[in-house]
Amino acid sequence: MLYSYLDSMKRNLSQFVYLAAVAIICMCIASCTEDKSIRKIENIEDDIPIHTIWDFSMIIMDSSHTKAQVRSAMAIVHEKQQETILDSAVVVDFMNVNSQRVGNLIADSARIDDRTRNMFAYGKVKVTSDSTRTSLVTSALMWDNAKQTLFTTEKVHIVTPTEIIDGTGLESDQYLKNYKIFRVSGIKQLH
Secondary structure, three states: OHHHHHHHHHHHHHHHHHHHHHHHHHHHHHHHOOOHHHHHHHHHHHHOOOEEEEEEEEEEEOOOOEEEEEEEEEEEEEOOOOEEEEEEOEEEEEEOOOOOEEEEEEEOEEEEEOOOOOEEEEEEEEEEEOOOOEEEEEEEEEEEOOOOEEEEEEEEEEEOOOEEEEEEEEEEEOOOOOEEEEEEEEEEEOO
């Protein structure tokens, strides 16, 4: 028993010596490099979020009314970059000047520029207009907060009460009432 205990200690000591040697070699290599490692650490610190919020909710307002209500399962706020990342289950309700819902956006994830309040939605993005009963599906979409417009260069699939339109690229108001598709690839009339 004493022999196995000494044998075990001998193995542990040799592992310790090996790990210590590896650590010393790593420190020697690190000390020989330039200050780039310090800059990398500073850049990593810039990317560390200031807040992580579960069941996130935010209201985007004009001076007189609510423009949009934004919800997400999780939000990550990066203060230095002045952006908020909505990590999953993004829901945006667009409001009219009377603060009544006129449309809805659902996306897998999104990024909000905290300076401009512009939003970039990604993944499966679906926009539905309550007033026109029109829906849009795409993989990436930008909402311009100041202009209250939607924009994408990706493929789009639009369903209206009278037709289905497929194409690439779109510019539209948030109501999906006045929209322009840059390259139409198919139109199907509905009866």
